[in-house]
Amino acid sequence: TKPTSITIQGQTYPTDDWTNVTPSIQNLTSRSLHLNDNHPIGILRNLIEDRFEGLGYTFYNDFKPVVSTYENFDSLGFPSDHPGRAKTDTYYLNETTLLRTHTSAHEKECFEMCPTEGYFISADVYRKDEIDRTHYPVFHQMEGGRIWSREKYGDDLLTKIQSDIEAIPKTDLIVEDAHPAFDVLKNPKQDFMTDKETELVSQHLKKTIELLVFKVFEEAKISAKLAGSTEPYLNEPLRVRWSPDYFPWTAPSWEIEVWWKGTWLECCGCGVVREQVLTNSGVKDSIGWAFGIGLDRIAMLLFGIPDIRLFWTLDQRFAEQFQKGKISTFKPYSKYPGTVRDIAFWVPSVEEKVHMNEIMEVVRGVAGDLVESVKLIDEFTHPKSGRNSQCYRINYQSMDRNLTNEEVNELQEQIRDLVKSEFNVELR
Numbered sequence: 001t002k003p004t005s006i007t008i009q010g011q012t013y014p015t016d017d018w019t020n021v022t023p024s025i026q027n028l029t030s031r032s033l034h035l036n037d038n039h040p041i042g043i044l045r046n047l048i049e050d051r052f053e054g055l056g057y058t059f060y061n062d063f064k065p066v067v068s069t070y071e072n073f074d075s076l077g078f079p080s081d082h083p084g085r086a087k088t089d090t091y092y093l094n095e096t097t098l099l100r101t102h103t104s105a106h107e108k109e110c111f112e113m114c115p116t117e118g119y120f121i122s123a124d125v126y127r128k129d130e131i132d133r134t135h136y137p138v139f140h141q142m143e144g145g146r147i148w149s150r151e152k153y154g155d156d157l158l159t160k161i162q163s164d165i166e167a168i169p170k171t172d173l174i175v176e177d178a179h180p181a182f183d184v185l186k187n188p189k190q191d192f193m194t195d196k197e198t199e200l201v202s203q204h205l206k207k208t209i210e211l212l213v214f215k216v217f218e219e220a221k222i223s224a225k226l227a228g229s230t231e232p233y234l235n236e237p238l239r240v241r242w243s244p245d246y247f248p249w250t251a252p253s254w255e256i257e258v259w260w261k262g263t264w265l266e267c268c269g270c271g272v273v274r275e276q277v278l279t280n281s282g283v284k285d286s287i288g289w290a291f292g293i294g295l296d297r298i299a300m301l302l303f304g305i306p307d308i309r310l311f312w313t314l315d316q317r318f319a320e321q322f323q324k325g326k327i328s329t330f331k332p333y334s335k336y337p338g339t340v341r342d343i344a345f346w347v348p349s350v351e352e353k354v355h356m357n358e359i360m361e362v363v364r365g366v367a368g369d370l371v372e373s374v375k376l377i378d379e380f381t382h383p384k385s386g387r388n389s390q391c392y393r394i395n396y397q398s399m400d401r402n403l404t405n406e407e408v409n410e411l412q413e414q415i416r417d418l419v420k421s422e423f424n425v426e427l428r
């Protein structure tokens with residue numbers, strides 16, 4: 001049974017067929033980890049903001065998590081059938097309001113009201129997702145944006161951007177050739193900009209992001225050395241590469257990847273802002289860029305945090321390890337054993353489908369942070385009846401204490417009951 005309305009941060013929203021925000025997600029909307037100066041997410045945010053202080057940016061950190069479907073998707077040019085809009089991917093309060101899935105939802109208002117040419121936004125964002133050690137339904141992004149007005153600079157526009165590029169502090173990272181597999185046709189330059197404008201805006205964007213990742217990863221090396229590590233990568237220059245990418249609201253677009261401990265990490269999507277976004281923001285005759293970077297994965301690397309759930313724990317043994325302005329390596333306070341339980345079922349008919357994220361959501365609703373991971377370990381379709389069977393393996397494991405068999409059995413029982421009643425499946 002659904003409530004008739006949901007209240008988040010003092011605002012009340014009527015529910016409808018689209019409503020799928022659960023009480024456990026609702027509770028997380030008031031945590032604001034990014035505003036806590038003594039929390040890894042807040043420490044990382046401060047580290048980046050400090051690097052960009054004085055370079056012409058306004059920092060916005062208090063945007064509320066509830067936005068309109070228009071702000072999150074339409075204003076950015078998402079097609080109406082984009083998978084990100086699905087109820088299985090996004091938390092809706094109702095048909096027209098949702099928990100933002102990315103900080104780009106605020107691009108429009110920032111371009112509209114920002115007193116400086118550039119801005120940074122940091123905020124919590126929400127996506128239905130799998131349950132494992134690197135995924136959590138809430139994570140954090142930092143968005144950056146910058147524009148130049150053609151009207152204001154007139155004939156001096158290109159000189160102005162050029163001098164802004166030169167003003168960006170230099171870094172000594174190595175930029176490698178791009179990842180080759182990409183269809184350039186999907187990533188065109190826009191007609192409303194000249195080749196030279198596109199080139200300079202792109203250069204400014206890339207240099208800015210290079211400065212950001214350089215700062216963050218050099219800091220990670222320094223703290224690893226301080227912690228006594230002598231691994232060879234700590235003395236090698238940082239390597240990055242730019243791969244073309246696609247976003248509905250930027251063109252051309254890229255992703256920066258950073259070589260870190262033997263793999264290319266996808267770090268940050270970005271691009272030259274599409275004309276329609278600027279027009280929707282009431283910004284006339286301007287050109288600019290935007291980027292968005294995820295903070296949680298980077299904070300996990302920097303602080304040596306093995307499980308993303310730790311960010312959300314209220315255990316003092318976690319909190320007391322981190323202080324403002326310091327990157328320290330997390331010392332696990334103890335490990336508690338996990339307990340595995342499987343749940344398997346037949347989906348009622350060929351037409352009906354059960355989406356994996358829906359199962360994740362039920363598990364999350366019942367057991368919350370007592371679950372370390374949920375894996376689909378077996379799925380098959382009966383050759384004659386065409387019926388679909390799925391089996392999920394749930395690992396129950398608390399970050400903070402031992403779980404008893406009885407409580408795990410109880411949770412498992414509740415999950416079985418709910419899966420059966422919500423999806424009308426036949427449990428096996």
Ligand code: PHE
Nearest residue numbers: 102104247269270290291292
């Ligand atoms: N919002 C995008 C994401 O969540 C990142 C992005 C921001 C890309 C701004 C381009 C410009 O993946």
